[in-house]
Structures are given as C-alpha cells and as structure tokens.
Amino acid sequence: MSFQNMPSPSPEAKDVFVANYPGDSAAFLATGYFVNAKFELAELTLEVAPEFIVDACRALQADGYNFFEDCTCVDWYPTEPRFQVTYSLLSHQYKQRIRVIARLSSQEPVIASITSVWPAANFYEREVFDLFGVRFTGHPRLTRIMMPDNWNGHPLRKDYPVEGYR
Amino acid sequence: MASTLDHKTEEREGERPVPFAANSQITGATLAGVRSAEDLLIPDVEDVVEDVLSGHKPEGSDPISDHTMVLNMGPQHPSTHGVLRLVVEIDGETVVSLSPDIGYLHTGIEKTCEAKFYNQVTPLTDRIDYLCPMTNNTAYALAVEKLLQLEIPEKGQWLRVLFNELTRIQSHLVWLATHAMDIGALTVFLYCFREREELLRIFEAVSGQRMMTSYVRIGGVALEPPVGLFKKIRAFLESFPSKIAEYEGLLQNNPIWINRLKGIGYLSPENAVALGVTGPPLRASGIDFDLRRDMPYSSYEKFQFRVPIATEGDVWARYSVRMQEMRESVKICLQALDGMPEGRHVAHAPKILVPDREQMKTQMESLIHHFKIVTEGFQVPAGEVMSSVEAPHGQMNYYVVSDGGAKPYRVHVRNADFCTLQALETMCKGQLIADVVAVIGSIDIVLGAIDR
Numbered sequence: 001m002s003f004q005n006m007p008s009p010s011p012e013a014k015d016v017f018v019a020n021y022p023g024d025s026a027a028f029l030a031t032g033y034f035v036n037a038k039f040e041l042a043e044l045t046l047e048v049a050p051e052f053i054v055d056a057c058r059a060l061q062a063d064g065y066n067f068f069e070d071c072t073c074v075d076w077y078p079t080e081p082r083f084q085v086t087y088s089l090l091s092h093q094y095k096q097r098i099r100v101i102a103r104l105s106s107q108e109p110v111i112a113s114i115t116s117v118w119p120a121a122n123f124y125e126r127e128v129f130d131l132f133g134v135r136f137t138g139h140p141r142l143t144r145i146m147m148p149d150n151w152n153g154h155p156l157r158k159d160y161p162v163e164g165y166r
Numbered sequence: 167m168a169s170t171l172d173h174k175t176e177e178r179e180g181e182r183p184v185p186f187a188a189n190s191q192i193t194g195a196t197l198a199g200v201r202s203a204e205d206l207l208i209p210d211v212e213d214v215v216e217d218v219l220s221g222h223k224p225e226g227s228d229p230i231s232d233h234t235m236v237l238n239m240g241p242q243h244p245s246t247h248g249v250l251r252l253v254v255e256i257d258g259e260t261v262v263s264l265s266p267d268i269g270y271l272h273t274g275i276e277k278t279c280e281a282k283f284y285n286q287v288t289p290l291t292d293r294i295d296y297l298c299p300m301t302n303n304t305a306y307a308l309a310v311e312k313l314l315q316l317e318i319p320e321k322g323q324w325l326r327v328l329f330n331e332l333t334r335i336q337s338h339l340v341w342l343a344t345h346a347m348d349i350g351a352l353t354v355f356l357y358c359f360r361e362r363e364e365l366l367r368i369f370e371a372v373s374g375q376r377m378m379t380s381y382v383r384i385g386g387v388a389l390e391p392p393v394g395l396f397k398k399i400r401a402f403l404e405s406f407p408s409k410i411a412e413y414e415g416l417l418q419n420n421p422i423w424i425n426r427l428k429g430i431g432y433l434s435p436e437n438a439v440a441l442g443v444t445g446p447p448l449r450a451s452g453i454d455f456d457l458r459r460d461m462p463y464s465s466y467e468k469f470q471f472r473v474p475i476a477t478e479g480d481v482w483a484r485y486s487v488r489m490q491e492m493r494e495s496v497k498i499c500l501q502a503l504d505g506m507p508e509g510r511h512v513a514h515a516p517k518i519l520v521p522d523r524e525q526m527k528t529q530m531e532s533l534i535h536h537f538k539i540v541t542e543g544f545q546v547p548a549g550e551v552m553s554s555v556e557a558p559h560g561q562m563n564y565y566v567v568s569d570g571g572a573k574p575y576r577v578h579v580r581n582a583d584f585c586t587l588q589a590l591e592t593m594c595k596g597q598l599i600a601d602v603v604a605v606i607g608s609i610d611i612v613l614g615a616i617d618r
Binding site: 040041043045066067068069070072074075086088092095097099115118119120122123124131140141143144145146147148155156160162 | 206207208209210212213268269272274276277278280281312313315439440441442453455460461549550551552554561563565567575576578580584585587588617618
C-alpha cells in the first residue's frame with residue numbers, strides 16, 4: 001500500500017497526539033509519518049505508516065525517547081491488516097513511554113529494520129521474525145533465534161496450533 | 167591492559183563524571199551523532215565463523231599470529247549460568263568477537279499463555295525468570311489490573327513491595343554466589359546460599375512453595391501471611407546487613423577479586439542506552455534511572471530509599487551497585503514491615519477474584535462465583551497495556567493484549583536479560599577469554615528469562 005492511499009489522519013487522533021506528546025508534536029505531524037493515535041489507560045499509542053518506521057523512530061529519538069525497550073508483534077488473524085508490529089520506547093528524560101505501532105498485511109509482512117537507530121532492536125526483530133514470520137529489511141542477519149533453524153512455521157501466529165503439529 | 171587501568175584511576179581521582187540526571191547530554195539526538203549503531207550490533211554465530219574462516223587479521227593483533235581461532239563455550243559450561251552457548255573468536259587469548267546462541271530453553275510460554283485463562287497464566291510467569299517469581303507475578307498482575315481498572319487495597323500493595331524486595335535480595339544472593347564461584351571464590355557461594363535458604367523458607371511459609379511462588383495474584387496477593395511470619399522476616403532483615411559485611415569481608419579487599427573485576431568489561435553510558443541495558447548494569451554505567459523511583463508502581467512512591475549508582479561502568483561497578491542495592495532493599499523491607507497498613511490484602515471484586523475457602527464453603531453466592539471463575543474465567547475489557555517493574559536484573563515489562571475474552575490475546579514479556587546479553591560483545595571485545603566469564607557473571611543472566 002503506498003502512502004498516497006492511506007486514510008488521512010483524523011483530527012481527533014491528532015488532538016490526542018498533540019495533547020499527550022511531550023516533544024514537538026507539530027513538527028512530527030508535519031512529516032506525514034503519522035497515521036493514528038490513541039490515549040487509553042494512561043498509555044499513548046502512536047500508529048505510523050510502515051514505510052516510514054525508521055524515519056519516525058529517528059524523529060522520536062530526537063524528541064527525547066532515547067531508550068528502546070521492546071519490539072513485538074500481535075497477530076490479528078483473520079482480519080486485515082493482519083500483523084501489528086509494536087515498538088515500545090521510553091524517555092529517561094520525561095519518564096514516559098510511547099507505544100509505536102505499524103500494521104502490515106498478510107500478503108507482505110515486511111518492514112524496515114530499526115537496528116540502525118537502536119542496535120538493541122537486533123534480537124527483538126529476530127524474535128519477531130522467528131515467531132511471527134514478519135521480515136525486517138536491512139537487518140544484519142535475520143535468522144531464527146528461539147526455534148531450530150529447520151523449524152516449519154511461525155509458532156506465535158494465531159493459525160499455528162498451541163499443541164504444535166503432531 | 168595496564169593502560170586501561172591507569173585511565174580508570176585517573177578518572178576516579180579527577181572530577182567524577184556527572185550522572186545522567188544532571189547531564190542531559192545522553193539523549194537520543196546526541197547519541198545518533200557520537201556512535202555508529204552498526205559497531206554495536208552483536209554478530210550471529212555464522213558471522214563469527216565466517217570471519218575466522220576468511221583468515222582476517224583484526225586491527226592491533228599480534229604481528230606474528232597468522233590467524234584467529236574460533237572457540238565454542240557451552241551450552242553446558244558451568245559458568246554460563248544455564249544453557250547459554252557462546253561462539254568466541256580469539257586471537258591468542260584476546261577476544262576479537264563473540265556471539266551468543268540462545269533458544270535452548272525455549273518453551274513457548276507466550277504461546278501457552280494464549281490458551282489459558284487470565285488466572286492460569288500467573289503460575290507460568292513464575293517460570294520465566296525463575297530467580298524472581300514474585301516480580302514476574304507482580305508485573306503480570308499490574309498489567310491485567312490496569313486492563314480491568316482494578317484498585318488494589320493498600321495492604322496488598324505493601325505486601326507486594328515487601329516480597330518484591332525480599333525477592334531482589336534472594337536474586338542478588340544467587341548472583342553473588344555464582345559470580346564469585348566463577349571467579350574462584352567458592353566460599354562465598356556457601357555463605358550466600360545459607361542466607362538464601364532463610365529467604366526460601368519465608369517464601370514457603372507465605373505461599374507453600376520455595377521457588378515457584380505464584381504468591382502475587384491478579385487483585386492482590388494469594389493469602390494473608392501466616393501469624394508470626396513478620397517477626398521472622400524482621401529477624402532476618404536485622405541480621406542481614408552483618409551478612410553483607412561478611413561477604414564484603416571475603417571479597418572487597420581480596421587482591422584476586424579486585425584484579426579480576428576492576429577495569430574489566432567497560433560499558434559506556436551511551437552504549438548502555440543504545441544497547442537497551444537496564445537495571446544494575448545501566449546504573450553502574452552512570453545512568454541514574456530506576457523505575458521504582460522514577461515511574462513508581464505498587465506504592466513505591468511511599469518508601470524512602472537511595473538508588474545506588476556508579477560511574478566506572480566496569481564489572482566492579484556492577485558488583486558494588488548490587489551490593490548497595492541489597493542494603494537499600496533491607497531498608498525498604500523494614501519500612502514495609504513498620505508501616506504495614508491494616509485491611510484486606512485483595513481487592514473487592516467477587517466476579518474476578520476467587521473467593522476465599524471459608525466463604526466458598528459457607529455462602530451460596532461465593533460458591534457460584536467460584537464455580538464460574540474456575541470453569542470459564544472472567545472477561546477482560548479489550549485493550550492493550552504494558553506494565554513495567556524494576557526486577558532484580560533490570561526492567562521487566564509485561565505487554566498484555568485483550569480482545570475482550572477470558573483468555574489473553576497476547577502476552578509478551580520483555581526481560582532485562584535478553585537485551586543485556588546484546589551488550590556482551592561490546593563489553594568483552596579486546597578483553598581476555600577468562601574475563602568473558604567475569605562479564606557474564608556481572609550481567610547476571612537467567613536463561614529462562616531469555617528463552618522463555
């Protein structure tokens with residue numbers, strides 16, 4: 001999906017973002033990375049366009065979210081877009097965290113790697129690749145980390161049985 | 167080697183570097199400028215083997231050596247604290263590069279969680295970081311309670327703080343015991359396990375289990391502590407500072423201990439942040455950040471304690487930070503015992519919490535609730551939350567996603583160990599092969615938490 005076809009961000013979501021973002025929210029909104037935002041249970045979630053994930057992370061890093069905590073994925077099978085890649089960033093300065101999400105379709109579960117922004121993402125991206133089958137372009141070596149190299153399938157996908165294949 | 171040591175002493179004698187809080191230089195923006203992220207990336211096993219086979223000569227290596235060598239450590243090596251396998255490229259005895267191979271203990275806990283009711287997940291969380299079950303339970307309970315918007319009575323929160331800190335002491339004791347044993351001080355191991363035994367008896371008294379406690383539950387804690395237990399805990403806490411002094415008496419002035427620890431495994435504050443290092447190793451690198459103080463949970467804001475930090479960033483700094491942390495934990499525990507509030511230890515939510523045994527046997531209503539909760543669980547409103555606690559090893563986050571059903575849609579655990587392991591190469595590069603063991607001990611890893 002190209003960026004031109006993306007739904008334009010709703011004004012309410014923008015207001016939520018401006019009200020809860022500690023950095024320069026106007027500058028971030030001007031870039032076009034922004035897709036959606038919500039503030040629920042005292043947690044700010046920011047949805048960005050998957051093709052701009054690296055740029056968005058750099059912008060957030062410059063705005064004070066200096067610490068990469070976590071990267072994981074949620075499989076919303078059978079709805080589309082199926083995969084929700086979730087990044088959790090922490091700001092030591094503002095003592096706040098932000099959740100950045102990007103949604104990927106099941107046909108093309110590919111997103112750019114953010115290891116160039118935070119090397120800490122290395123193992124996390126390998127884990128998401130191993131357990132969900134989401135590929136990260138630009139990752140130095142995207143191989144399985146938990147499962148054996150010859151394993152069939154991606155265990156944390158919802159269409160993979162809990163007991164495994166017997 | 168000698169030059170690094172000299173550099174360290176100079177730094178210590180001169181003006182002490184300013185810790186992070188006072189010096190906001192270490193923000194993401196400046197970070198991007200001063201380092202190259204690629205340099206910090208830990209290589210894969212294949213990368214290390216390919217490097218060795220290509221016959222490359224690392225910069226500054228001995229001119230007479232013609233090639234580097236690959237060395238396999240583990241997964242059954244006693245000093246890797248579980249089933250960690252390291253593939254090390256060495257030039258003589260110097261580490262050129264290093265790659266951890268993990269996954270030997272992967273049990274698919276995150277997948278199993280998706281097939282259990284919310285209450286049934288609690289015992290699974292014990293087994294993730296098996297040295298701090300109470301901390302795991304607390305982190306999971308906090309996440310689900312946030313989704314349920316459940317208010318926990320003060321006594322429940324204080325009991326959580328008390329047992330979280332006891333768990334921290336217990337975990338640090340295992341760390342000190344095994345770390346010292348790796349370096350060669352076997353006596354410390356026996357001393358530490360003597361005190362750990364007392365703590366395990368306390369955990370057994372309160373939960374019926376020595377290690378896999380499942381004591382902290384959704385909505386509070388499992389049971390009131392038995393009569394007389396607080397007295398026992400107090401007796402332990404009062405004698406424990408003298409035991410710490412005893413360990414330090416064995417180690418602090420021991421020349422072998424000093425030479426093996428000081429100036430080894432240096433990690434700069436910038437690299438610590440870039441590599442996602444948390445907990446004692448982060449604070450030992452001079453970054454003053456502790457979730458208990460900076461983003462308090464479970465009424466930690468009501469306790470007075472100091473956050474120990476060090477600026478040297480070496481193995482010794484991590485050792486001294488953890489030793490001081492144990493002393494601070496004793497203070498927190500004593501405050502919790504002194505000010506333990508009266509009242510219930512669990513929230514009032516009959517449709518969510520299993521009623522206690524007596525009520526269940528005597529009241530019709532409670533019997534119905536008990537039956538329903540056990541057979542079909544309870545519904546949790548849809549949403550996603552992340553809870554974050556300061557575990558003994560660092561920052562522990564539980565990410566729980568609910569689709570409105572009785573089973574979690576997704577549970578993800580962020581453990582400090584998994585991230586800190588990525589800093590291993592940065593810390594070990596250029597050091598001797600024997601120092602790798604010291605550095606592994608200093609980052610205090612539990613493979614159960616890494617592989618999940």
